[in-house]
């Protein structure tokens with residue numbers, strides 16, 4: 001499908017107030033969309049469902065599904081840049097609530113020093129006066145600015161309109177094999193990824209690696225853990241450890257794996273329950289789907305077992321694999337009444353400096369602001 005027709009179809013869906021998701025996986029050129037013909041709200045029950053899941057931070061709340069069987073799939077390769085004909089007004093930040101964030105971070109540091117937990121991720125919403133008249137153009141701009149991110153726009157008339165470009169995989173499962181990552185620690189990209197990391201960032205990232213490895217141990221075999229590396233995500237650098245292995249899902253199900261993982265200390269804290277309670281009590285707003293997860297759930301992938309054989313019989317060796325591609329909902333914004341709310345946070349440890357943590361959220365907000373200017 002041409003990109004013109006593709007974008008027309010999702011625009012039409014939005015005009016009719018019908019749910020859809022459009023997304024592109026990291027490093028790929030194919031942009032997919034799933035268009036739901038009714039405005040029903042489908043939810044995930046046990047994660048055996050097939051479709052696109054959009055799950056909130058608070059896992060006691062419902063995860064929304066655009067079911068494969070109740071939607072139409074469309075796709076296009078490498079979409080053209082849509083010319084910006086005033087999809088939005090000039091960016092104007094409102095309510096840069098620095099004081100409130102400094103107080104929140106200090107509370108987090110005090111709670112850590114009092115022994116309540118070791119790490120907590122504290123966040124804020126940056127509401128802007130920015131008027132978005134064409135969110136689909138913003139999605140198109142995200143696709144062009146962030147080729148190595150998972151870029152999406154998600155809409156349900158009864159729930160909201162979200163857009164994002166996240167660098168973080170929650171889990172990728174293909175058959176019984178899985179891959180995930182521990183992503184944490186942030187500094188601004190200033191032209192090189194050969195940078196020095198401080199103890200604070202190394203420690204906050206190590207908390208995430210240890211948590212993921214320990215959470216997956218009951219479900220996984222052959223765990224492989226990479227060295228820590230520096231990766232670039234937009235205007236930022238992060239520390240990343242890759243973790244992979246095979247899932248042993250005989251006596252358990254995918255839901256248990258997700259409940260064990262989500263929310264990781266990259267977005268919540270350590271220990272999970274104590275830090276989550278602190279977040280829900282002290283953050284002065286509702287995260288909703290920010291730091292939740294989203295992506296393809298139990299879609300089918302056809303693969304050839306023996307790619308060396310180029311004959312027709314090869315088809316006999318084709319196998320169907322169950323694939324899930326789930327990402328953490330970071331570097332995202334919500335559009336409400338044509339205004340934007342950008343969601344940003346950062347990991348707090350005993351060594352956190354409130355002013356530096358504020359600056360980190362300012363840098364993270366730039367990822368979304370870049371497409372709003």
Ligand SMILES: C=C(O[C@H]1C=CC=C(C(=O)O)[C@@H]1O)C(=O)O
Pocket residue numbers: 121123168183184185186238265266267330331343344345346347348364
């Ligand atoms: C919580 C966010 O980022 C997480 C992912 C990478 C680095 C992070 C950090 O350095 O604090 C956070 O753990 C966010 O972007 O809002």
